[in-house]
Amino acid sequence: xxxxxxxxxxxxxxxxxxxxxxxxxxxxxxxxxxxxxxxxxxxxxxxxxxxxxxxxxxxxxxxxxxxxxxxxxxxxxxxxxxxxxxxxxxxxxxxxxxxxxxxxxxxxxxxxxxxxxxxxxxxxxxxxxxxxxxxxxxxxxxxxxxxxxxxxxxxxxxxxxxxxxxxxxxxxxxxxxxxxxxxxxxxxxxxxxxxxxxxxxxxxxxxxxxxxxxxxxxxxxxxxxxxxxxxxxxxxxxxxxxxxxxxxxxxxxxxxxxxxxxxxxxxxxxxxxxxxxxxxx
Amino acid sequence: xxxxxxxxxxxxxxxxxxxxxxxxxxxxxxxxxxxxxxxxxxxxxxxxxxxxxxxxxxxxxxxxxxxxxxxxxxxxxxxxxxxxxxxxxxxxxxxxxxxxxxxxxxxxxxxxxxxxxxxxxxxxxxxxxxxxxxxxxxxxxxxxxxxxxxxxxxxxxxxxxxxxxxxxxxxxxxxxxxxxxxxxxxxxxxxxxxxxxxxxxxxxxxxxxxxxxxxxxxxxxxxxxxxxxxxxxxxxxxxxxxxxxxxxxxxxxxxxxxxxxxxxxxxxxxxxxxxxxxxxx
Numbered sequence: 001x002x003x004x005x006x007x008x009x010x011x012x013x014x015x016x017x018x019x020x021x022x023x024x025x026x027x028x029x030x031x032x033x034x035x036x037x038x039x040x041x042x043x044x045x046x047x048x049x050x051x052x053x054x055x056x057x058x059x060x061x062x063x064x065x066x067x068x069x070x071x072x073x074x075x076x077x078x079x080x081x082x083x084x085x086x087x088x089x090x091x092x093x094x095x096x097x098x099x100x101x102x103x104x105x106x107x108x109x110x111x112x113x114x115x116x117x118x119x120x121x122x123x124x125x126x127x128x129x130x131x132x133x134x135x136x137x138x139x140x141x142x143x144x145x146x147x148x149x150x151x152x153x154x155x156x157x158x159x160x161x162x163x164x165x166x167x168x169x170x171x172x173x174x175x176x177x178x179x180x181x182x183x184x185x186x187x188x189x190x191x192x193x194x195x196x197x198x199x200x201x202x203x204x205x206x207x208x209x210x211x212x213x214x215x216x217x218x219x220x221x222x223x224x225x226x227x228x229x230x231x232x233x234x235x236x237x238x239x240x241x242x243x244x245x246x247x248x249x250x251x252x253x254x255x256x257x258x259x260x261x262x263x264x265x266x267x268x269x270x271x272x273x274x275x276x277x278x279x280x281x
Numbered sequence: 282x283x284x285x286x287x288x289x290x291x292x293x294x295x296x297x298x299x300x301x302x303x304x305x306x307x308x309x310x311x312x313x314x315x316x317x318x319x320x321x322x323x324x325x326x327x328x329x330x331x332x333x334x335x336x337x338x339x340x341x342x343x344x345x346x347x348x349x350x351x352x353x354x355x356x357x358x359x360x361x362x363x364x365x366x367x368x369x370x371x372x373x374x375x376x377x378x379x380x381x382x383x384x385x386x387x388x389x390x391x392x393x394x395x396x397x398x399x400x401x402x403x404x405x406x407x408x409x410x411x412x413x414x415x416x417x418x419x420x421x422x423x424x425x426x427x428x429x430x431x432x433x434x435x436x437x438x439x440x441x442x443x444x445x446x447x448x449x450x451x452x453x454x455x456x457x458x459x460x461x462x463x464x465x466x467x468x469x470x471x472x473x474x475x476x477x478x479x480x481x482x483x484x485x486x487x488x489x490x491x492x493x494x495x496x497x498x499x500x501x502x503x504x505x506x507x508x509x510x511x512x513x514x515x516x517x518x519x520x521x522x523x524x525x526x527x528x529x530x531x532x533x534x535x536x537x538x539x540x541x542x543x544x545x546x547x548x549x550x551x552x553x554x555x556x557x558x559x560x561x562x
Contacts, residue, residue, distance in 0.1 A: 007446050011446075015299075018296075018299060019301075020300075021300055099444075100443065100444060104391040104392045105390045105410075105440065105441050105444035105445055106389050107386070107445070109385060109386045110386075110387070111385045130445075133388075134444075134445055134446050137447050137448060138446050140448065159385070160386050163380075163381060163385070164388070164411075164415055164418055165288050165379075165415050165418040165419050167296070167421065
């Protein structure tokens with residue numbers, strides 16, 4: 001397994017693979033890997049001769065007062081995990097490499113970035129779309145793998161890739177959960193033991209909403225109310241948002257129909273957790 | 282020579298060439314070609330096995346009330362000129378192909394786009410950087426050729442390509458002029474005969490300024506005054522801007538030193554002409 005730090009070396013490697021007719025699968029990560037990331041790597045290995053995983057904690061997608069400074073890191077552990085999975089390359093650039101001195105270029109997707117996490121984290125998606133554009137240009141993948149835990153991120157990046165005509169196929173992958181239902185996240189490690197136990201409230205509430213929808217309740221407001229009631233059974237949980245939206249446009253729906261996203265963001269202590277569930281009616 | 286209309290066919294063609302180890306040179310144009318464009322094609326032919334010329338009048342770089350509707354077009358003539366030069370591909374997409382329904386993704390370079398043409402044409406450079414990003418992703422060039430008549434465009438696109446890490450080498454090429462000094466432009470065709478004769482005032486004023494600088498006058502304000510006095514000798518000429526700026530940052534300079542851009546935009550009748558000269562002190 002190669003560890004590549006420079007953009008030039010990364011591009012040279014990828015161009016060589018492509019001229020050898022090999023497909024490149026790409027898994028962008030911020031490191032501190034868990035089984036969710038590894039499921040993306042597994043998916044990438046199925047359809048690509050070469051798999052590149054980037055590890056880059058992207059400063060521009062964190063807002064003022066967010067958890068950039070305490071974002072967990074453990075490169076040696078990540079490296080071992082990826083080596084065990086027979087990944088071909090870790091792309092591990094510095095911040096200065098990705099954001100050259102006096103950089104002032106941004107990629108923005110408007111509309112779908114205004115709501116959900118975009119509303120509560122202004123500037124977040126600009127950071128995401130800008131860094132993903134950069135990483136695509138560094139790694140030159142054929143396929144790129146994103147977890148559906150960040151469902152809005154999948155929608156935003158798919159739209160960006162399609163509209164800027166990146167020659168990259170975006171592959172959304174299902175959420176990986178702990179046995180008790182908590183969606184895997186690098187941030188879970190920042191929960192106390194007690195918070196961790198109660199954090200299952202996100203998934204439980206989503207499952208309850210899903211059941212109601214299956215039983216014929218299609219009123220979005222009623223569903224939101226149920227989600228709210230369930231989550232607030234845990235006193236330490238502070239709601240950031242509860243949304244019921246069309247999966248493609250992320251527009252609010254009144255009546256659930258077609259592919260619909262139930263999305264939550266909840267703060268437990270200092271940790272902001274997100275989770276979601278897609279229903280198709 | 283192939284004429285390719287679809288993005289998918291363009292990408293497939295380029296990926297095939299790259300996997301055959303061939304370098305792709307790219308000349309983006311808005312059509313109605315002149316010797317300026319052809320000089321870019323010639324340059325591209327020197328260092329690339331494959332040369333792609335795009336013809337696309339990009340609506341998003343024209344402002345309200347600008348000349349999008351009257352921008353000259355003659356595809357058959359363009360095609361013949363490019364066939365004669367043994368160009369490999371004309372990429373000739375429709376507006377709907379490049380801007381899919383409900384598109385809402387933009388690439389922006391801030392700072393260097395605020396001044397010169399950016400100040401008088403708000404939104405112009407957003408249109409340019411967005412479309413060039415799209416075209417790069419369609420054509421996948423190794424080298425891309427831009428004329429220095431749009432000097433600010435060269436600065437902006439170079440910055441964008443560098444900061445988004447496009448694996449594309451930006452090659453600036455010298456201005457091509459008529460024998461009387463007028464910089465070639467597709468827009469020149471919209472000048473009346475009398476306007477055309479007087480349009481040389483742009484180049485003449487720049488040459489006079491250059492002479493003064495060579496004679497030791499390094500005061501930017503004095504140089505601007507000379508440019509203004511010269512241009513306004515032609516009564517129909519209405520100044521848009523006269524700027525003396527650092528070539529890399531496009532920041533105003535007080536005293537000319539290093540690589541400095543003298544840039545003009547002048548309206549003659551309905552036609553907006555730009556010209557410039559780079560001095561190195």
